[in-house]
Amino acid sequence: MKLTILGGGGFRVPLVYGALLGDRAEGRVTDVVLHDLDAGRLSAVARVLAEQAAGVPGAPAVTATTDLDEALRGADFVFSAIRVGGLEGRAADERVALDQGVLGQETVGAGGIAYGLRTVPVAVDIARRVARLAPDAWVINFTNPAGLVTEAMSRHLGNRVIGICDSPVGLGRRIARVLGVANPREAWIDYVGLNHLGWVRGLRVAGRDELPRLLADPDLLGSFEEGKLFGTEWLRSLGAIPNEYLHYYYFNREAVRAYQNAEKTRGAFLRDQQAGFYEAMQRPDAEALKTWESTRAEREATYMSESRAAAGAGERDADDLSGGYEKVALALMRAIARDERTTLILNVRNQGTLSVLDTDAVIEVPCLVDANGAHPVAVDPLPDHATGLVCAVKAVERQVLVAAESGSRTTAVKAFALHPLVDSVNVARRLVEGYTAEHPGLAYLK
Incomplete structure (x- = not known):
């Protein structure tokens, strides 16, 4: 194959x-x-x-x-x-x-x-x-x-x-671990949303939802990454565990300030770090695998460091430094190629799963996977606060698609202006000006 x-x-x-x-x-x-x-x-x-x-x-x-x-x-x-x-x-x-x-x-x-x-x-x-x-x-x-x-x-x-994406998998694994679930694969994770904009609303083992037990125990709730990142009071208020990327929405001012105060942004750090790796690999005598592994360890340890700093969450736990997206990819490929039926959280077309979005909208939900592909599982509706975010961000994504297809600069401005984290049409216009000046690949916007 x-x-x-x-x-x-x-x-x-x-x-x-x-x-x-x-x-x-x-x-x-x-x-x-x-x-x-x-x-x-x-x-x-x-x-x-x-x-x-x-x-x-x-x-x-x-x-x-x-x-x-x-x-x-x-x-x-x-x-x-x-x-x-x-x-x-x-x-x-x-x-x-x-x-x-x-x-x-x-x-x-x-x-x-x-x-x-x-x-x-x-x-x-x-x-x-x-x-x-x-x-x-x-x-x-x-x-x-x-x-x-x-x-x-x-x-x-x-x-x-x-x-x-490995974020939902990692989140489910962390919740299962703190709840003492012996085999996380036996847990059903009720997760729904868009990529980097989703919530775990339940974790069922043998038909019993164990998430309420986690939410009721402040010590347990504060013992893992999301509890440290969001704070136990906010998680209990939500009645769910958000994907870590929702920190950028719930604590936006703090996140922006942390990025502004950082010595380097995440992209600049990775740019410089990986440039060092590829430069080292130009030497014929370089130990390729060892060089890659040491670079990767530093990369994983600093993941979302700005947000953790803003939240006072400290260092990442060692168990969270193993990545995981490659395992999701392999499981998906095996399920399709060999009809090894499994359940994975994936980004697929909605097909009526979330009634607030149309059939073709790509969402991130549990899917049953077999030789015929991934089939989204029916989920309960999102609460209003989550529905508002999902619909707003999906509307932005649709404007990006229209701008990319039409080359419309006006539509690109609209995409920025409609995003919940961009608070001004004038800021949106300046963003488009700044990005088109930086990126030759955006010259198609007229």
């Missing part, structure tokens, strides 16, 4: 390959094709993968190419993990937003809109090529903003594109 990874020179690709190395079942991936526009990055990642595969019988063969059509032909699965504009673009997204006093995080607020406006045209081109060159392939989208990009691609690939 052939797996094509778009953005194959990306830093997290070894996580995916490591997961593939542990899959010994019949029908596993035998060929991995890495595609990237940067041949140097491709070479660096290929060296890491070669060291990972050393001594592993039957390790998937790895090839690398800068030719997109060549990479896609004959693919059974396509992982899309591109970053349009690179980490330099992310750093610029943060800087332009902060100059206007608003959040510049890559998936939330102004930064997410800028990233989406750059990424959607490229993602749509990829979707069209997949439909032409590998019509039977399944596309698993890692590319942020994951929900928005998945929806853009779904207009050309239908249900054969599925978005993934």
Whole structure:
């Protein structure tokens, strides 16, 4: 089975390959094709993968190419993990937003809109090529903003594109752990929303909802990441556990101030850190896997550091430094390829799951997955406060899609102005001016 990874020179690709190395079942991936526009990055990642595969019988063969059509032909699965504009673009997204006093995080607020406006045209081109060159392939989208990009691609690939994120999985795992659930896989996580905008409303084990027990115990509630980040009083008030990214909404002023006071924004930190990794990999004698692992450990330990600092949440727990999106991707791929039916929280078309959104809106909910793809599970309606946020952000995503398709600068301004974290039409106009000045990829906005 052939797996094509778009953005194959990306830093997290070894996580995916490591997961593939542990899959010994019949029908596993035998060929991995890495595609990237940067041949140097491709070479660096290929060296890491070669060291990972050393001594592993039957390790998937790895090839690398800068030719997109060549990479896609004959693919059974396509992982899309591109970053349009690179980490330099992310750093610029943060800087332009902060100059206007608003959040510049890559998936939330102004930064997410800028990233989406750059990424959607490229993602749509990829979707069209997949439909032409590998019509039977399944596309698993890692590319942020994951929900928005998945929806853009779904207009050309239908249900054969599925978005993934490790945030809901990590959240469910943490809740199960503090509740003493022996096997988190046996827990049903009642999670619903959009990507990076969702809530856990229940965690059922053997038919019993254990979340009320957590919410009733302040010590237990304050013992894990979200309890520290949001505070136990606010979580009990919500009656749910929000995705960590909702900290940017519930504590927006504090988050913006923390970003402004930080020595470097997250994008600038990662840009410099990963530049060091790729520069080190230019040396023929560099220990590829060791260099990558040490860089990754620092990356994970500093995840959402600004928000944790603003909340006084301290350092991340060691158990939360293991990532997980590669495991979600492998489970999804196995379920489709082998009809190993499972339940995963995924980004898929709504299909009537949330009545406040139309059928084609991509949402993030538990899905039953089999050989025919991912099927969203019926969920209870969201409370009013959550419905308001979900509908507002989905409306913004739709304006981004319209702007990307039409090239309308006016529509791009509207997308920024309608976002709950951008508080002024004039600020929206200045954001568009700032972003188009920074990013050549936004020259299509007229």
